[in-house]
Amino acid sequence: MSQPDQDIEIEHRYGQGLCYPMAQALHERLGWPIRTLTALPEAGVTRTHPVHSWVQAPDGRALDVSGFHDEDALVARFLSGHAEETVLSEARETHEDGESYFRFLMGCFGVTEQFDERYRDFREIMVAEALTVVDDYVLPRNPPSEDADPAPIGLS
Numbered sequence: 001m002s003q004p005d006q007d008i009e010i011e012h013r014y015g016q017g018l019c020y021p022m023a024q025a026l027h028e029r030l031g032w033p034i035r036t037l038t039a040l041p042e043a044g045v046t047r048t049h050p051v052h053s054w055v056q057a058p059d060g061r062a063l064d065v066s067g068f069h070d071e072d073a074l075v076a077r078f079l080s081g082h083a084e085e086t087v088l089s090e091a092r093e094t095h096e097d098g099e100s101y102f103r104f105l106m107g108c109f110g111v112t113e114q115f116d117e118r119y120r121d122f123r124e125i126m127v128a129e130a131l132t133v134v135d136d137y138v139l140p141r142n143p144p145s146e147d148a149d150p151a152p153i154g155l156s
Contacts, residue, residue, distance in 0.1 A: 003140050010137055014065035014130065015052075020105060021123065022065050022138075023053035024098055025130035030144060032056055032063070033094050034101045037075050038108065039082070040089040048089065050108050052078045053101075056094070057144065065133065067142045 014022040023034045032055040038048040054064040054074065062071040071092075079087050095101035102123060111119055 004137055006141075007137065010133060011066045014133060018126065018130065019053045019064060020050070021126035021130040022133070023055055024101060024123070024127045025134045026055040026063060026138065027098060027101070028127070028131065029134050029139065030055060030057075030063075032058070033096050034098075035062065035071070036093045036095070036101075036104070037078055038089075038091045038093060039079065039086045041086065042083060043085045047110065048091065048108060050105060059145070063138075063142060065138055067138075 023036070026032065027034050034053055035056050036053040037051040039051050040046070041049045052064070052074070054062040054069075054071075056071070057063055057068065060071065062069045062074045064074070075090065075092070079090060093104060095104060102120070106116065106119060
């Protein structure tokens with residue numbers, strides 16, 4: 001299979017608002033932990049916001065829809081142009097499984113249990129779409145190294 005050309009539309013879509021299902025899909029294909037950058041979106045806000053999610057390769061690099069990155073450089077890119085309060089509140093979370101990641105996101109967004117199933121169904125649809133992008137775009141452009149030992153897993 002040949003490497004697909006860079007697709008700015010895919011990278012924008014799954015690198016911004018849909019990075020959460022993309023990170024989940026990458027985790028499912030590779031078995032690598034999900035990392036999430038959180039920060040306070042503005043002064044006076046007390047609930048942190050998930051800014052961006054990716055998976056962490058065994059060698060420590062970050063992998064998202066646009067490829068492999070140095071994690072610190074990726075974080076700096078997503079925090080650039082934000083207020084000092086946002087930059088100073090930066091934190092990075094690690095999730096070894098999809099369920100803890102889902103619970104973490106729901107907590108960040110303040111989702112109550114009554115909406116849990118609705119969001120769970122939405123997540124499954126969005127992750128299924130992201131898995132197609134992982135298989136057809138991300139992994140052909142960014143194959144894991146031979147020693148990374150990818151271990152595909154199912155929905156956690």
